[in-house]
Amino acid sequence: MSTASLPLAPKTGFWHNRAVKRFRSNLLAKIGLFMVVALTLACFVGPYLLPYDELFIDVRNRFAPPLTGGHIFGTDPLGRDIAARLFHAGQISLMVGFMAMIISTVIGTVVGVVAGYRGGWIGAVLMRLVDAFLAFPAIFLLLVLAAFIKPSPLMITFIIAITSWMEVARIVEAEVKTVRERDYVMAARSLGLSSSWIMFREILPNVIAPIVVAATLTVARSILMEAYVSFLGYGIQAPTPSWGNMLNGAQQYLIQAPWMAIVPGLAITIAVTGFNFIGDGLRDALDVRSQKK
Amino acid sequence: MLQTSLTMNRRKALMFLSAAGVTTALPSLTQLGAAHAQTAPAGQMVVGFSQEPTVFHPHLLHVECDEGVHYAIFDPLFDVDEKGEYFPILAKDVPTVANGGISEDGLTWKIQLRDGVTWHDGKPFTAEDVKFTLELMMNPNFQSWRRAGHELIEEITVVSPTEITWKMKELYAPYLAILASTFIVPKHAFEGQDLNDGPFNQAPIGTGAYKLKNRVPGDHIELEANTEYFGDGPYLERVVIKYIPDLTVMYTQLKTGDIDVLALQWITPDNYAEAQTIAGLNLELMGAPFVEGLSLNLQRPVFQDPKVREALYLATDKATIIDVLYYGVQLATESYMPQQSYFYNPNLPAHSYDLEKAAALLDEAGWAIGDDGVRVKDGLRLSFTCSTTAGNHLREQTQQFIQQSYKEIGVEMLISNLPPAVMWGDHWMLSQFDMALAALSLVSGPDPDSSDYLRSDASAAIGGTGQNTWVYQSAEVDELLAKGASMVDPEQRKPVYERLQEVVRQDLPCLPLFQHVNIRGSKVGVQGLVPNVNNRVDTWNIRSWRWA
């Protein structure tokens, strides 16, 4: 969702841009931005500040509680430092979630806009494709695809992306269908503007709001998907940590070492909440129709 | 407690077709229950299984948990108890050479059957049913799960309703053990029915202590007492087999009292310490015939060097895996043979964890550390992938733990875990893995034969039919296996199998970690549970289970 497609007043700078202003005045969006930035910083800088390596195994020192022996968040069943693992896992999980969101939103938006605007047989074929993908439960596709492919973080990203673009496509298609009949589109058409111009310059900016809402839900979904698949053991493989595979096995130790489950679970919740706050702020900020007069 | 209660004595071994002839007071069913006056079945017991029993026909393809129900519904002719002694059930006596049940040459068998036994539907049990069962196994129209041993039978004769004889093509020592796990099914239930897909599959009829009353798929199976049971028991009015797929949830339900016995798949070792502190729970450590180990695919060039296998074994910190990751519950072992077996060889060289020695061994064999820290020899990197069933967290911890040790001696081990259907499909059967972390039982029942796992021609990867997935080739092993199966006297067989274990220990086609010990939990007051390494199914004596 590039802001370049928005009808911006040419002479105002970035900080005075209306959308940015609106975003800045949104408290939750700022909190969300802070959460994501803080978490991202922690994940990328944190490992350099910790005394332990995320792969270092010290089995005799397993299940050390938080704040003992230099382990801020304690240790796991192999005696590895949970803080170090959490930060490294964060790098992976954030990348997976973010990239999967981008890929799936682009696919979903393109398919949705084309299908909604073109209609006819192209629209029918595209929407049948959407239906076909939706007809497969995501977990089925994920598990079967994971059996075919060696599950590296990159592959998991793609697998999640190709199982989560359909909802965006459907929402966009439904919106475009209603927008299509509006006056300004009719006008553009009668002016003889090309279809792709109309689709992506005239219609797309006007359906950006639902795309942003859907995209924020997709980040949440992608990070959660990664967590769930890795939790089941089919996702990112050890010893590379991800928030999901850190939770894998944590349930067995909930009484004994509850921090093992609580720490990554909270990290996921914070990250996803942060992205959602930002998305919501963007939604309000980018609301094109309310910007017109 | 485990070792003492399960150690086999010599008497057990002598029961194998022994020509020496031992007069034993066989613990018959009535004797088992002699101490308890037979009372009307009362009460209910809820038994937790982590897999769902779905196959009630005992001769169709099935898994272990299905047998958990078979033992309640059906009876074999005779079975093996925890001391390794055979005891009769549907047969009057266990056939031996001494009592004339088996001829001197081991080829003619004669079995007297118990009189007055009825099927659950009231029809009488006769020798015709035994004949039908033995023939069913070899029926080409029937999808029999096991033909080994049965295929040697010829000429079955029903002498009278209570006597049956047959001849065997050749002497095959393990057959008695196979027969002990062969449940007799009623001939009349299959007349005019599809053998593979008849009503029997959903409504099994047996002679066992319990009848199948009701099944709620995906949830539980309800068994009710067979009040006409010929032997001792049943003591419970109702047994409910509850299917709980998650071991943690199952353990939780044992603690909350929702289930009375946590049987199949047992309590995980990481919960053992906590379970010991809970009042009202009885815990029992039971030796199982499974040995956990790192199976090596000997087709892979890196594993063809015996020094590499030896070095990897030296670099595997077994003691820490057992003591820390498995909470000291498991039994360290050097052999594939269960330690409770009469044939177990306790004198195998002991493992030691020694990284320096391992590294020296690799240096000596010409594996030099490369630029990336991984050893190389003739352009071949000392790198391989270890796989196991995804989601087994203790195995996953073990993998990561040894991964670090191997890294220290310049060996790269990658991890790639797979869903069970993939792991144990062609990946395993056709030896497509490099290294696999698995629990294997090379012996089935009390007999020491393991030809299907060790014989050179038993690898499916090279056109064989067995499960030698290590693709282990050894002329000496082949010779020992053939020799062992053709002898009947356990005392003569013992040195053969002891030597066999020595050879396997030396060649290391699989790096043994430990023999499995299962932790069974039950509510205080549950009585009659007896661990039995010779019969891996917990419910083998469910007929005797009762409340105090």
Next chain:
Amino acid sequence: MIRFLLGRLWQSAILLLLVSLIGFMVLHLAPGGPMSRFALTPGMTKETLDRIAEEMGLNRPLIVQYFDWLWSLIQGDWGQSFRDKRDVLAVIGSHLYATLLLMGGSTVISMLLGGWIGVRSAMRQGGSFDYAMTIFCFVALSIPTFWFGLVAIFIFSLWLGWLPAGNMITVGDGSLGDILIHLILPTIVLALVNVAIWARYMRAATLEVLGQDFIRTAKAKGLSPRRIMNKHILGNALVPMITLTGMQLPTLLGGALVTETVFTWPGMGRLFLDSLGYNDYPVVMGLLMFSAILVVVCNLLADVIVALVDPRIRLE
């Protein structure tokens, strides 16, 4: 309209055919097979597994197996489970009830609660209620369901001991009250996410409508907020709501899966995971087709209803 319906039905048939073909091929081409779970049974040999696979017809060419399966399906025979030889429809049927119970409860809660939160938040955008609910929704959407389920079990079952840890009934009971008690935790866990999804969509949809010219016109005309609400907003917000329902219903299979796993609920989600784990092809295919048919029907219904509600949409 009739032409539209006929066209869509035709498309639906093609879609189902596509889904079945792709599903069948992907499933059968994936490594592993239904025989693998017997591999570790002591005494098992490759020979036995191969013989039985042969007898079950699993070694025939894939395309032959597919058309064989398809032809049976068209005749109403969905095949038999490899695991227990029961008819696939009976297997699905016996798990449907449990899932419907769970889904029904949580769907009603999430539609009512989520819808109410969404509309109310939008009407008072930026108010304290909107803020509180926005935070609630985002946190709810952000908690991993399996993790939340486990935490709930540990708090309410193990720690407080108020509610059962899992399953649908207490063994030997199974009365309505018993089922309801077992239903509480999984329903709440499942509803948490869905309430948030509904609330977010309804809020977005209502705001969308609020921002449009005709509402301003209505306001300018001096219509009371309640009248605007009833007359314009609800009607217009209905479109995305129907679309969402059309999308949510087919998640019957996948949506409850996580919750069913954590709470060992004997529903279709767990059946699906189990069957997939065992490569029980007939049941997996049956569930796939069942869910595909559900998707087709729900989407068709959603499109038709949207068209009826919103006259601006042409049906072609």
